[in-house]
Amino acid sequence: MREEVLYFLKMQASGNDFILINNFAGRIAAHEGPELAWKLCRRRLSVGADGLILIEPPKKVGNAFAWRFYNADGSEAEMCGNGGRCAARFAVEEGLAKSPLVFETLAGEIRAEVSGSRVKVELTTPKDLKLGLELPLEEKSLEAHFVNTGVPHTVILVEDLEGVPVRELGRKIRYHEMFLPAGTNVNFVKVEPEGRLSIRTYERGVEDETLACGTGASAAALIAERLGLVRSPVPVKTRGGEVLIIHLEGERVSLEGEARKIYRGYLYPEALLD
Numbered sequence: 001m002r003e004e005v006l007y008f009l010k011m012q013a014s015g016n017d018f019i020l021i022n023n024f025a026g027r028i029a030a031h032e033g034p035e036l037a038w039k040l041c042r043r044r045l046s047v048g049a050d051g052l053i054l055i056e057p058p059k060k061v062g063n064a065f066a067w068r069f070y071n072a073d074g075s076e077a078e079m080c081g082n083g084g085r086c087a088a089r090f091a092v093e094e095g096l097a098k099s100p101l102v103f104e105t106l107a108g109e110i111r112a113e114v115s116g117s118r119v120k121v122e123l124t125t126p127k128d129l130k131l132g133l134e135l136p137l138e139e140k141s142l143e144a145h146f147v148n149t150g151v152p153h154t155v156i157l158v159e160d161l162e163g164v165p166v167r168e169l170g171r172k173i174r175y176h177e178m179f180l181p182a183g184t185n186v187n188f189v190k191v192e193p194e195g196r197l198s199i200r201t202y203e204r205g206v207e208d209e210t211l212a213c214g215t216g217a218s219a220a221a222l223i224a225e226r227l228g229l230v231r232s233p234v235p236v237k238t239r240g241g242e243v244l245i246i247h248l249e250g251e252r253v254s255l256e257g258e259a260r261k262i263y264r265g266y267l268y269p270e271a272l273l274d
């Protein structure tokens with residue numbers, strides 16, 4: 001694909017892991033993104049990650065950067081909450097911006113505050129909120145809720161979170177005709193005592209359960225608040241174990257938690273061969 005070496009940083013935020021590349025010089029062309037993501041995100045065969053993030057020059061003066069976000073299967077997503085927190089820290093530490101900063105995504109502009117490894121991002125205004133949908137499946141119907149917090153999320157409230165077959169049921173709902181053509185991420189959520197939530201997410205584009213999903217945790221908190229089950233700030237325990245904090249102020253939704261560096265590396269050209 002290319003001869004020269006590519007530098008990257010591997011990061012994770014609540015167990016959602018990403019490969020970040022500074023692409024300010026434009027070495028990776030837009031049409032190369034999907035294939036690069038698919039190749040690099042393969043676990044065991046390459047670096048392995050839930051997604052690839054390319055950090056690029058902003059379109060608007062004053063903004064810190066624009067990004068291109070790719071899921072592990074190479075599909076481009078409009079937004080990613082955990083990836084956004086990693087990207088904001090990356091930009092600050094690479095000297096591209098100072099906190100607070102604003103970056104550009106396909107979903108819209110995202111404001112971020114970075115304080116060491118602690119990062120808070122304000123998501124785009126939630127849209128398409130639908131509470132109490134009847135979701136017909138072959139065996140039975142489920143009650144589902146839906147909101148787009150940058151990317152589409154279905155939320156299903158459950159009692160027995162450990163018993164949910166997230167992979168099988170998540171995949172069925174992700175491709176359910178009610179959510180086509182875009183599809184949906186699927187979040188199974190348990191309301192715990194004292195207004196906390198626990199969550200497991202099937203992610204579109206990873207096509208599996210991930211250890212966390214920031215826009216998913218935010219969607220769950222927003223829906224639980226609208227149903228009168230929790231109050232802001234809402235602690236959401238992810239599958240990876242970290243508790244994310246979701247702040248809800250009217251239409252404003254912010255996501256706060258750790259964004260950690262794992263290692264830096266460079267890719268040998270042969271890593272990009274078929």
Ligand SMILES: N[C@@H](CCC[C@H](N)C(=O)O)C(=O)O
Binds near residue numbers: 071076080152212216
């Ligand atoms: N993990 C992300 C969401 C990434 C995009 C998603 N898989 C999609 O395609 O909708 C997050 O932390 O929000």
